[in-house]
Amino acid sequence: MTSAPRPQAAAGPGTEGTGRAARHHGEILQGVFLDQRRRPVHALVTLPMRGPGSAARFARRPGSSPDEVTVTPAGRTKARAAAVLAVRECAARRDAEPCGGELTLSGDLPVGLGMGSSTSDVIATVRAVADSWDVPLPPETIARIAVRAEGASDPLMHGSRALLFAQREGRVLEVLGSTLPPTVVVGCALAAGAPVDTLSLPALRHDEDLAAYGHLRRMLRRAVATADTALLGRVSTASARLRQRVLPHAEFPTLTEIAASTGAVGVQIAHSGNVAGILFDPRAPGLRHGVRRCTRALDREGITPTLTFTTFTSSPTSEEFPWTNTSRKPSAART
Template sequence: MTAATRLPQAAARATVGTGHAACHHGEILQGVFLDERRRSVHALVTLPMNGPGSTARFARRPGSPPDEVTVVPDGRTKARAAAVLAVRECAALRDTDPCGGELTLTGDLPVGLGMGSSTSDVIATVRAVADSWGLRLPPETIARIAVRAEGASDPLMHGSGPLLFAQREGRVLEVLGSALPPAVVVGCLLAGGAPVDTLSLPDLPTPHHDDDLAAYAHLRRMLCRAVADADTALLGRVSTASARLRQRVLRHKEFPTLTGIADRTGAVGVQVAHSGNVAGILFDPRTPGLRDRLRRCTRALSREGCAPTRTFTT
């Protein structure tokens, strides 16, 4: 869908709208890649996760100034910025005057762990504002608004399919396929679960070297092959290699512990949020004795101080 969809007339007359957005579990791959014009672009591939997310409710106040948007709870400045932008977008599409309103956000997402909490808030907000105007905005429009509101965005507005997404430009560089290879992920927290100011992190040491471009181009090709062949082992190799490269920025002291536990329990690799403290150990669901391996992995993470969080599947 590349154009806004007008909902039924009854929805168009409503002044209250709702929206929801899921989260993710960090990245499978993140680095610098060449786009279709041979420019080096920062981009990522997220690991989608069902369950936690953000829900937004937006109540329009007709006749109020368009910048007069209140937010509950306080402090959700990115969501508020997205609401103001979405109001202007939707009013223009409806050819009417924009107005402010009240935004209410609910959800169970931890903040600052690299799970896309702010993007989830922003997407849910944009969807709620659009719903209050009787519209459904296309993912490309939501991405544009999200980048303007946040400075960078995860590709949650595009659903759960694997995409190479330029997070600071809000555009898809490549659709890698319909789904990631099947994997079971044992999630955990690094650094005691301390939050991270994700926008304060550099993408990579600069300037970018040809070696970086070559390394990430190779991982991009490997991931495409893993998706095409549903190759979980290759997915694990890509994710581990990407996390190891990202160690130049994050320097997680627990990284050798994660890879050691993965090796001892027969996992295919590790996965680390490239801008946060959430991480996971990846298993092939077809591995013999999987339940025992998952239990051993969880116990080992607990012993090493990497608090296990949840086990889920791709």
């Protein structure tokens, strides 16, 4: 006796969905760490950014093949792959036949700078597909789909918590805390904003790096627990220095000199891109003066300032420090 075919999703209302995803400003820490089973695993801690990232809209086409997914703008192959995977996941949870659809993406994240543009597209896509099927997907499932779609993923699906995240496996190695220490970031673009092919970068050597990254992990754990922005800066600078062996930046010595001369706590560089930041403690005296000196120094050195922003939703000081655009011209092509 043959089983009855699964019902197809009906057309009409409820076949469209929307999704959004945040962005980030590269990494505070990225390297090789031991997981719970003492295995070496590539993992990272991102620097979250408030504000819009990617937005997606997905319209199902009931009766079509699940591989028949079109995407606008054209060329967003990772997002399209994520849509196909998400459709199959949602259909299975609905016990229904999967189908294709039309995916539309919007947002202005620079591509290849290390701000999570592809992950933001992918997460927004998965959420839009899930919304079109009215199927809630947990962050762990979204992470699994994201890794399958793009090879490695940032932890944007988990919100702004401070996480050590295995980007190639899509799993959380450690929850460091609810948030990173409060920080003001003077963002800038290195190498004239040239994009970086993340997956072409060489791998770290486990035997040489485990001890160093284990020490930085412990330091960051303490920085998060005590809201110590200065210690966060030390971790980020050390991580960026180690990463120079994988993705060298000629501007790195200049960034550290500017940080030291303007009262910053350290520097931060996307470990798979050309976006960077100079980090300030918002509770330190003379903050605004230091930030102004920092942006002027970057300009003098030919390093384009981009955004000055905070990592916290409410100011830990008596004066607000708004998110401002300090760039006189775009630093990279927009998506």
